[in-house]
Amino acid sequence: MHSFTPTARIRKSPFYRATLAEGVTSFTPYNRMLMPTGYGDPEKEYWRLIEAVSLWDVAIERQVELKGRDAADLVQILCPRDLSNCAIGQGKYIALCNHAGTIINDPILLKLSDQQYWLSIADSDVLLWARAIAAERGLDVQISEPDVSPLAVQGPKSDDVVASVFGDWVRDLKYFWFQPSEVDGIPVAVARSGWSKQGGFEIYLMDGTRGTDLWNIIREAGQPHGIGPGNPNACERVESGLLSFGGDTDDETNPFEIRMEKYVDLDAPDEVVGIQALRSIVSKGIKRHQLGVILDGDVPHQPDSDWMSIWQDGTRSGHMTNCIWSYRLKANIGFALISVDAKPGDTVTVDMAGTSVSGRLTRLPFV
Ligand code: THG
Numbered sequence: 515m516h517s518f519t520p521t522a523r524i525r526k527s528p529f530y531r532a533t534l535a536e537g538v539t540s541f542t543p544y545n546r547m548l549m550p551t552g553y554g555d556p557e558k559e560y561w562r563l564i565e566a567v568s569l570w571d572v573a574i575e576r577q578v579e580l581k582g583r584d585a586a587d588l589v590q591i592l593c594p595r596d597l598s599n600c601a602i603g604q605g606k607y608i609a610l611c612n613h614a615g616t617i618i619n620d621p622i623l624l625k626l627s628d629q630q631y632w633l634s635i636a637d638s639d640v641l642l643w644a645r646a647i648a649a650e651r652g653l654d655v656q657i658s659e660p661d662v663s664p665l666a667v668q669g670p671k672s673d674d675v676v677a678s679v680f681g682d683w684v685r686d687l688k689y690f691w692f693q694p695s696e697v698d699g700i701p702v703a704v705a706r707s708g709w710s711k712q713g714g715f716e717i718y719l720m721d722g723t724r725g726t727d728l729w730n731i732i733r734e735a736g737q738p739h740g741i742g743p744g745n746p747n748a749c750e751r752v753e754s755g756l757l758s759f760g761g762d763t764d765d766e767t768n769p770f771e772i773r774m775e776k777y778v779d780l781d782a783p784d785e786v787v788g789i790q791a792l793r794s795i796v797s798k799g800i801k802r803h804q805l806g807v808i809l810d811g812d813v814p815h816q817p818d819s820d821w822m823s824i825w826q827d828g829t830r831s832g833h834m835t836n837c838i839w840s841y842r843l844k845a846n847i848g849f850a851l852i853s854v855d856a857k858p859g860d861t862v863t864v865d866m867a868g869t870s871v872s873g874r875l876t877r878l879p880f881v
Contacts (some may be wrong), residue, residue, distance in 0.1 A: 523546060524548060525547045527548065527573035527574065527663060528663050528719060528722040528726075529573055529725045529726070529729050530571070531725070531726050532571070532725060532729035533571050533743065537743075538550045538553055538743070539552050544574040545575075545576050547576075549571070549574040549746075550570075550571050550745045552745060553743045553744070556749075557841060559744045560750060562669065562741075562742050563710060563712055563744055564669070564670075564712060565740075566740035567671040567714075567736050567739050568741070568742065568747075569667055569729070569733060569736065570665070570666035570668065570744050570745050571665065571729075572666045572709075574637075575635065576641075577632040577634055577659065578632065578633040578635055578644055578657065578659060579630065579632055579657065579660045580630070580631045580632075580655050580656075581629060581631075581656045582656050583655070584653035584655045585655045586629070588644065588647070588651070588655050589633075590783070591785055591787060592610055592644060592647060592786075592787060594609065594780075594782050594789050594792055595778060596781075597623070600625050602625050602628070603691055604624075604690065604692075605622050605623060605624045605705060606622070606623045606690060607620070607622055607623075607777060608620070608777055609774050610640065610643070611768070611787060611788035611791075613788055614788065615768045615788045615792040615795050616765065616766060616788075617759065617767055617768060618643065619635050619638045620636050620757060620759045620774070621636065622707060624703075624705070632662070634664065636759040636760065638760065641657065645657050647787060651785075660720075661720065661722045662720050663719045663722060663725065665716065665719060665728060666716050666717075667708075667717065667732060667736075668708045668713070668744070669710075669713065670712060671739035671741075672712075672714040672715055673713065675732065675735050676704065676717075676732075680697060687705070687715075689706055690705065690706065690707050691705065692705035692718070697731055698727060698731060700719065700720075700731075701720040702718055703718040704716075705717075710746075710750050712750065717732070748836070749841060752838050752840070752847060752848060754879050755773075755806070755878035757774075758836070761835060761836060762804070762835040762836060762849050762851065763835075764821075767851070768795050770795060770796065771803055771851065772851070778792055780792065800854060801853065801854060802832060802852060803852065803856075804851055804878065805849070805856065805858060805876065806847060806875065806877060806878045807824070807834055807848050807864065808845050808873055808874055808876055808880075809846040809847070809848075809864065809873035810872045810873055812844060812845065814846065815846045815867075815871075816867065817837065818837060822837065822864050823864070824850055824862050824863070824864050825862065825863045825864070826856060826860060826861075826862055826863075831855070831856050832851055832856065833852070834850055837864075837866070840880065843881070846873075850862075852875070858876050858877050859876075860874065860875045861873070
């Protein structure tokens with residue numbers, strides 16, 4: 515099984531006990547919490563997500579709450595996407611950038627009211643960043659991490675499962691929109707979102723003492739639809755072209771290199787952090803872009819967490835930032851962060867654990 519040294523610095527999810535009862539076999543640290551990364555049968559967990567419905571503890575997607583008179587100003591200062599048309603109850607995918615235009619997180623933004631927002635963050639310290647920017651700009655806003663923990667229900671049967679718990683109104687939720695609700699006295703917000711392209715919801719638990727109760731309610735409702743435990747799925751997300759911040763990005767990556775240009779408005783106000791740098795990056799032209807790689811051969815490679823060098827005509831043109839065995843494509847595939855001179859259709863060789871493997875570049879997504 516697993517073991518770790520208990521410490522207050524590694525926080526546990528409200529769903530931790532439920533995942534232990536499900537037989538979780540591995541965790542990874544994320545936002546100084548434990549994120550489940552498997553239940554012992556990766557292929558079965560993959561097909562459950564593609565064909566039925568899968569339940570994920572994603573409490574590690576912490577919320578950074580911005581609340582108060584200047585909350586709307588702060589959220590726009592933190593992010594180069596124009597938020598003027600964001601409605602209450604709407605979510606949006608955004609890029610947070612530093613002053614150099616480097617991406618430092620890719621949250622989902624949720625607008626709860628004109629004076630209350632959540633940034634549902636990937637793995638980096640946004641709380642510290644937001645407090646520092648707010649203080650430097652003299653803004654009147656309280657910034658905290660509330661007791662809110664998302665539970666993801668993903669897969670083609672998730673509409674039926676979530677509707678049977680919360681009501682048929684959830685079927686009409688638009689992508690990234692959310693609505694407060696409750697079940698058995700458990701306060702939640704139900705959102706149509708999640709880190710897969712198989713459809714689904716995220717149930718934001720707003721009472722950390724009720725994690726096991728919420729898990730069991732969804733679990734029971736999903737029984738007729740083949741529900742089972744899972745986690746953000748490495749294979750499906752690569753096939754679907756979803757970005758993993760910190761995995762597919764480094765300390766020099768800007769949004770234009772990783773297909774996030776549609777989330778940057780260059781005419782955003784000058785006070786937005788990083789906007790001058792982003793304008794300058796565009797006017798000079800980017801050097802790298804993100805493509806897919808399909809490797810030759812039909813034997814799964816051992817996953818490698820390090821970036822792998824990509825070679826073309828004897829020079830290193832970029833890196834493979836992930837590599838997984840695709841159950842649907844029956845090939846090893848991954849993302850390339852590579853010179854803009856490299857084009858879909860080009861052949862490449864990739865350094866993998868001391869051997870050189872041939873392949874070709876493609877557009878994303880794969881599926
Ligand atoms: N759920 C919640 N918070 C999160 C994540 C999540 N915070 C961190 C991380 N995941 C954010 N990353 C992503 C990346 C991509 C998408 C969602 C979250 C995504 N992208 C679609 C795409 O790229 O095709 C759609 C984007 C769009 O239409 O705007 O869904 O999973 N709560």
